[in-house]
Amino acid sequence: KALRFVTGNPHKYKEVKEVIQKNFPNFEVIQSNIELLELQADSLEEVALFKVNSVKTQVKIPYFIEDAGFFVDDVCNGFPGVFSSYVMKTIGYNGILKILGDAKMRKAHFESVIAYIDEDEKVFLFKGVNYGKVSIKAHGHSGFGFDPIFISDETPGKTFAELKLEEKNDISHRRRSLDKLITFLKNYT
Numbered sequence: 781k782a783l784r785f786v787t788g789n790p791h792k793y794k795e796v797k798e799v800i801q802k803n804f805p806n807f808e809v810i811q812s813n814i815e816l817l818e819l820q821a822d823s824l825e826e827v828a829l830f831k832v833n834s835v836k837t838q839v840k841i842p843y844f845i846e847d848a849g850f851f852v853d854d855v856c857n858g859f860p861g862v863f864s865s866y867v868m869k870t871i872g873y874n875g876i877l878k879i880l881g882d883a884k885m886r887k888a889h890f891e892s893v894i895a896y897i898d899e900d901e902k903v904f905l906f907k908g909v910n911y912g913k914v915s916i917k918a919h920g921h922s923g924f925g926f927d928p929i930f931i932s933d934e935t936p937g938k939t940f941a942e943l944k945l946e947e948k949n950d951i952s953h954r955r956r957s958l959d960k961l962i963t964f965l966k967n968y969t
């Protein structure tokens with residue numbers, strides 16, 4: 781079964797493709813490379829719903845989109861969260877390191893929300909999370925976005941950018957939302 785993933789972010793597509801190839805041989809994923817507009821909202825769920833509906837006239841249903849964010853829970857009360865793209869473009873992960881300085885409390889997490897629209901134009905949301913902390917310095921070169929400054933509680937001592945693609949994919953927020961989507965598709969379609 782072929783799934784269309786609408787995203788303008790090649791890193792996200794690469795991660796999703798690896799997960800599907802390795803774990804779900806009955807599925808394959810195809811990228812629809814469309815620049816997605818985002819409205820400013822309070823939650824990833826709202827952004828995901830907006831995104832999935834915004835391309836209805838351009839993409840053949842069924843398809844899915846994903847909205848992800850990096851949440852710094854200590855010091856920043858969850859910021860950048862829904863502002864992650866904008867913060868990455870403006871102050872980058874070095875800006876986040878500066879904001880935290882040498883703060884001891886550095887809890888953070890990633891969230892991923894997938895919105896899937898089915899043949900009847902019904903939309904379903906699937907969420908995945910990974911908890912950890914912000915590193916003191918940036919480390920590693922794989923992955924993208926905030927990966928160089930995030931250390932998952934599940935892989936202590938290494939940032940996401942120091943993990944191999946498959947290692948990040950074993951535990952990531954994106955992997956977890958994707959597992960839920962695939963389970964849903966296996967059971968209900």
Ligand code: ITT
Nearest residue numbers: 787788789816847848849864865868924925926927
């Ligand atoms: P779409 O076309 O799919 O919308 P995007 O790059 O705009 O791609 P998001 O809005 O979902 O993606 O993500 C917002 C930002 O959060 C993204 O640009 C990254 O900087 C960051 N981010 C998301 N997932 C990440 C991950 O797995 N690791 C590190 N940073 C991530």
Ligand code: NA
Nearest residue numbers: 816817818865
């Ligand atoms: Na985006």
